[in-house]
Amino acid sequence: MQITETREGEVIQLTVEGRVDTTTAPDLQKKILDAYQKCKHVVLDFRSVEYISSAGLRALLLGQKTATSKGGTLKILNVGPTVKQVFDMSGFSKILTVV
Amino acid sequence: MEKKVELRLPATDETLMDVQNTMETLLRKNGCPETHIMPILIAAEEIFINIAHYAYEGKAGEAVVVIEVTPNNFKATFRDRGMPYNPLAKEDPDITLSAQERKIGGLGVFMVKESMDKVNYEYTDGWNIFTMEKKF
Numbered sequence: 001m002q003i004t005e006t007r008e009g010e011v012i013q014l015t016v017e018g019r020v021d022t023t024t025a026p027d028l029q030k031k032i033l034d035a036y037q038k039c040k041h042v043v044l045d046f047r048s049v050e051y052i053s054s055a056g057l058r059a060l061l062l063g064q065k066t067a068t069s070k071g072g073t074l075k076i077l078n079v080g081p082t083v084k085q086v087f088d089m090s091g092f093s094k095i096l097t098v099v
Numbered sequence: 100m101e102k103k104v105e106l107r108l109p110a111t112d113e114t115l116m117d118v119q120n121t122m123e124t125l126l127r128k129n130g131c132p133e134t135h136i137m138p139i140l141i142a143a144e145e146i147f148i149n150i151a152h153y154a155y156e157g158k159a160g161e162a163v164v165v166i167e168v169t170p171n172n173f174k175a176t177f178r179d180r181g182m183p184y185n186p187l188a189k190e191d192p193d194i195t196l197s198a199q200e201r202k203i204g205g206l207g208v209f210m211v212k213e214s215m216d217k218v219n220y221e222y223t224d225g226w227n228i229f230t231m232e233k234k235f
């Protein structure tokens with residue numbers, strides 16, 4: 001998995017590529033939490049993510065909780081069919097902002 | 100065409116890829132639709148990683164994974180000799196709660212139950228045996 005960070009004003013965008021699994025999810029979690037140290041709004045571009053397991057959902061839930069507690073936002077862009085299926089199955093479609 | 104494979108390997112984060120690669124190859128060779136492959140591989144991660152992290156109390160112990168693909172059906176059996184643990188006995192998370200109310204974790208086995216057609220656990224002769232099946 002690779003993560004590229006870009007900042008535009010008060011928004012940090014993390015472009016994620018590859019598998020978000022038990023090995024890589026801690027890195028995603030760290031990047032999301034680090035981003036909230038710098039600003040209140042984080043966007044995740046999931047265009048190149050085809051695989052996410054519960055370890056990845058854990059990182060996203062922590063991100064969402066952090067966003068809410070800081071009065072910020074977490075948006076997820078370009079979610080593909082497999083990831084959407086996982087979001088629907090886990091109820092995450094209702095608690096995340098998937099754009 | 101090979102339709103049944105048995106893998107005996109140490110259960111670790113690293114060997115998960117061996118299990119998933121073998122599974123994916125077998126599924127593709129036997130015409131499993133693309134939409135089913137990823138959910139099956141994700142379910143395999145959830146079960147295998149539970150063995151890797153918890154069955155042998157953090158130490159790497161052996162896992163035996165049997166993958167069988169027959170026309171229109173996938174079946175995987177995961178066996179370990181770690182401490183007896185029935186993942187299906189765990190209460191399902193409440194997926195209707197808000198993000199703030201939801202607890203971190205507990206989703207893995209729930210997703211396996213949701214994505215597979217049939218799951219089963221038994222403890223026999225010192226082995227934890229978890230089976231999951233999906234029609235395609």
